[in-house]
Amino acid sequence: MVSIKDIAKHAGVSISTVSYALNGNPKVTEETSKRILAVAKELNYVPNAAARTLKKRETRIIGAFLTTFEGAFYGELLQGMKEEMNKHGYDLVICSGTQSHRMLPEGMLDGAIILDRLFSDKELLLHANRGHKLVVLDRKLKHDNIVQVLLDNKAGATFAMEYLLRRGHKKLYAVSGPEGSFDSVQRLAAARQTVERGGPGIRYEELPGNFDKASGAAAARRIIAEYDGPVGVFCLNDEMAIGMYHALKGTPFRIGEHVHVVGFDHIDIADYVQPRLATIDYSERRWGAVAAEQLIKLIEGGSSAEHERIYVSLVEGDSVGRANG
Known part of the structure; x- marks a missing residue:
């Protein structure tokens, strides 16, 4: 690999002069700078990113x-x-798994956006104490180096359950997310509170889920097994609702007549399944953009918020009829 020492030898200048020229330092005359850059191009010189990172203490890379x-x-x-980061000259890398957590302390990233249950609160606070800049999307953590950008889960779950109650449902289910999921915990808490306010005579049950189609299908089979009349089901995300649709296809039980479903996330397919899925809507793209914006402000020493909230709304579909048909 060609080094700045090689360029200096070919150009007949000092190593420090080459370094100044490559970094656009005005200490080098325009004529000398052009000659050095021409030699660098001729030798196919590629800057050492790792060395530059150590010197500047920045990578212009953010991890999600x-x-x-x-x-x-x-x-x-x-x-x-990605769009928000690129506007400010940063690149995005996507990370998953516990081994990737080393990228923060090893200085490979200027900051990180966290939507990863494998990070413990203790681990994130340790990184923050060491000066690492973080945005969390999946928990509440208070620290000068951490910004929370959270969905309004409680409002969304309340909208969903109130919608089912307004349609006259007296038998309600909620299909949960993975154990320990921040979003699942918040949505379930709001669902329970809404049921409690709904008055007497309401039967409510929570079924285990995992935010995937398979767990939605499993919940559907459980509902069928104990079916004794029309039921309202709040699936805590759309993936599980779609799994429920698939499991009921080909059975005597029909979505919108026997089983009335509300999801959460408003993924694209929710508008195309039949009957059209009622769901809780928000802009995933805006959520990502706000997270990136707040993190860049934190990294660059600007004024960032302690927390931001992403608001949600109910999209009514055809999958929720009246309990009496």
Whole structure:
């Protein structure tokens, strides 16, 4: 690999002069700078990014840490992050798995956006104490080097359950997310509170889920097994709702007549399934963009918020009829 020492030898100048020229320092005359850059091009010189990073203590790279890449949820979120970062001269890398957590302390990243249950709160606070800049999308953490950019999960779950109650449902289910999921915990808490306010005579049950189609299908089979009349079901994300649709296809039980479903996330396919899925909507792209914007402000020493909230709304579909048909 060609080094600045090689360029200096070919150009007949000192190593420090080459370094100044490559970095655009005005200490070098325009004529000398042009000659050095021409030699560098001729020798196919490639800058050593690792050495530059050590010197400047920046990489212009931000990491987005995810628990998994599965499902239809992440595309718009990551695109929102990427677009905002690129506007400010940063690049995005996607990370998953505990081994990737080393990228923060090893200085490979200028900051990180966290949507990864494998990070413990203790680990993130340790990184923040060491000066690393973080945005969290999946928990509440208070620290000068951390910004929270969170979905309004409680409002979304309240909208979903109130919608089912307004349609006259007395038997309600909620299909949860993975154990320990921040979003699942918040949505379930709001669902329970809404049911409690709904008055007497309401039967409510929570079924285990995992934010994937398979767990939605499993919940559907459980509902069928104990079916005794029309039920309202709040699936805590759309993936599970779609799994429920698939499991009920070909059975005597029909979505919108026997089983009435509300999802969460408004993924693209929700508008195309029949009957059209009622769901909680928000902009994944905006969520990603706001997270990136706040992190860049934090990295560059600007004024960043302690927390930002992403608001949600209910999109009514055809999958929720009246309980009496």
